[in-house]
Amino acid sequence: xxxxxxxxxxxxxxxxxxxxxxxxxxxxxxxxxxxxxxxxxxxxxxxxxxxxxxxxxxxxxxxxxxxxxxxxxxxxxxxxxxxxxxxxxxxxxxxxxxxxxxxxxxxxxxxxxxxxxxxxxxxxxxxxxxxxxxxxxxxxxxxxxxxxxxxxxxxxxxxxxxxxxxxxxxxxxxxxxxxxxxxxxxx
Ligand SMILES: [Zn+2]
Numbered sequence: 001x002x003x004x005x006x007x008x009x010x011x012x013x014x015x016x017x018x019x020x021x022x023x024x025x026x027x028x029x030x031x032x033x034x035x036x037x038x039x040x041x042x043x044x045x046x047x048x049x050x051x052x053x054x055x056x057x058x059x060x061x062x063x064x065x066x067x068x069x070x071x072x073x074x075x076x077x078x079x080x081x082x083x084x085x086x087x088x089x090x091x092x093x094x095x096x097x098x099x100x101x102x103x104x105x106x107x108x109x110x111x112x113x114x115x116x117x118x119x120x121x122x123x124x125x126x127x128x129x130x131x132x133x134x135x136x137x138x139x140x141x142x143x144x145x146x147x148x149x150x151x152x153x154x155x156x157x158x159x160x161x162x163x164x165x166x167x168x169x170x171x172x173x174x175x176x177x178x179x180x181x182x183x184x185x186x187x
Contacts, residue, residue, distance in 0.1 A: 005041035013038045026159045028166055048139040053094035058140035067179065068186045072105060073112055075186070080175035082167030083160065085120055085147040085182065089113070095141045098133065113143065119185035120147050123178045127151065130160055147178075 003011075016035040021027040050056030061076075067087065068075040077087045089112060095101055101109065113131055120129045127150035133143050148160040155163050170178070 009038060009041055013040075025154055026157045028159055028162050048135075049137060050094070050139045052139075056094055056138075056140050058090055058138065058142070059094050067183050072108060075116060077179050077182070079179075080169040080172055082164045082169055083146055083148055084123055084126060084170065085145070085175075085178045086164065087116065087120060087145040087182065088142045089116055089145065090140055090142040094139075096139050097135070098141065101141070109143075115186070116145055119182045120145050122185040123147060123181045125150050127156065130158075132161070 016038060018034055021029075021033065050058060053059055061074075063069050063074070066074040066076045069092075072092055073089060074092060075087055075089050077085065079086060091101070091105060091109075095105075098106070098109075117129045117131055120126065126147045128148050130146040130148065131143060132146065133141075135141065144161075146160055146164065148155050148163075169175070
């Protein structure tokens with residue numbers, strides 16, 4: 001029997017710990033910190049954007065908004081970002097969870113995750129391309145590709161997603177050149 005959210009909350013809410021963030025080189029913030037109180041479970045989670053494919057912006061977006069497409073997948077970029085490049089890969093059709101993909105699409109996804117990662121890495125001066133999936137905001141399945149800069153040890157690891165909001169956005173021309181490099185690599 002899995003622990004229910006109510007059981008988890010009762011067990012944990014009064015026993016939150018502060019991890020030793022002052023020892024973590026990659027932690028982006030400084031100062032006196034403490035965990036926020038853990039709020040009680042809700043009866044039902046709020047809907048994600050495009051739930052059930054209804055009014056889903058990703059389903060209706062034209063191909064012109066994308067950096068790369070094929071018959072089943074589309075890739076777009078957001079930015080200029082604080083990181084050198086942030087791109088998102090999504091199926092044309094509306095699927096929610098990775099485990100809901102038909103096996104043919106899932107197999108093609110495996111190949112594409114590598115292909116897009118290589119294309120983003122080809123920008124140069126990239127330390128790592130983080131390939132991530134959260135999916136709590138928008139239901140339409142999407143994979144993140146977050147390029148983190150090379151040789152700045154503070155920016156490694158999962159906090160790169162936070163550093164993206166802390167670093168100033170790239171100059172437009174530098175960002176555009178990065179986008180062009182990815183497009184060229186995918187051709
Ligand atoms: Zn959709």
